[in-house]
Amino acid sequence: MIITSKEMHLEDGPAKKSIRRRRQNFIVNFPSLKNGYSMECDGVLESAYCIWLEHDARVVKYYTQPHTFTWIDNGQRYRYTPDFLVVLEHGDSYFTEVKYDFSKQRESRLAKLESFHALCDQEGWHFKLLDQKRIIGSTMFHTLQALYSRLRPIDAQQQEYFFHYLVS
Template sequence: MNSLITGGLVGQLGEIATAVEAVPPRHGRMGSRVTKFASRKNRSIVSCDSLLEAAFCLELERRNDVNHYVSHPYTLKFIGTNYRYTPDFLVCFANGSQLLVEVKNDRSFEDKTISGRISHYAELLAAQGCMLEYLAASQFYQRIRTANLAFLYHQSFSSQGDSTAKLCALMASRRQPTNIGDLLDLAFQPSNIAYAIFYGALEMDLSGVLTCCTRVRINRRPAVQKQNFSNNLTEPN
């Protein structure tokens, strides 16, 4: 039996719900399509039933406080009701805590029927100490920003971050503005530059189109991350 169904948050829900293995997505909802996301953090393929879920995977991959995550971890059957609910994600943090996350496009998020149903599930779960966070696409998805993150993530796949310290030392020693083209001219591999930016050692304006002229700088901000994603996903870098 799937260990996710017998432990973790599910263990707290015995009084109100049972959990069964969720049916893997085979086709997306209307306007969506099933997407396979190659997760470095999980060392596996994550099945997403929409491109929006795949975009959220990028945010989870960047977070240094996220140990691993699971899409559609189980289906909850609420005892004494006809309610059935499959969360989009189970997020497991490095400190051992867990969080369920539901993501919706803005139209669905603003639909009172849909949001009312999810809010009701969240209340039932919260009463048992199980937290469900409900996110609208606009809270983490921005077309150019998300495209930049996807590009950086896939470019960084062949890197293990071995050059990150050297990149940061170089950046600290330079007095003039530095762009990606400058780093390439200094013989840094594109994968190592992408790794340093995606995982936050270096930062850039992710809201602009990424080119060789894009300026980069050391990320000097403290890595403070709350386990409330809506307060952490709109940073300017």
């Protein structure tokens, strides 16, 4: 595999600008305490994943849409932006792709994810796939969600927004 991507600049914000595609996909600004600013997420499920990241003591910082990679695998050119880069204590990190249901993805999308996983293995990076069931399917998630809503002082409008989009 040949990587043709440019250098990664994480502090410049998301590598790609999000656009509204379907009714469940809209921009959610998640108020991250770990990062000290709002994280721009491509929907409710990604913002729900942020709750796990906020409560995971091993996570130092995380980035949404961190970098757009371009590579060639067996003559096929790919371009892909992972949903998250998660930085852990001791300098470890991993990329994450979040989808409601991977079994409902197009073959071409799954091939791209498989090729990116192979690229990560080649480069010594880690890559995770997380679906709706793994992110919001446990009772623990709902407890973390309620706890997170109480961690920072927010006004009534922000509280209403939070409950409307994340507690539905």
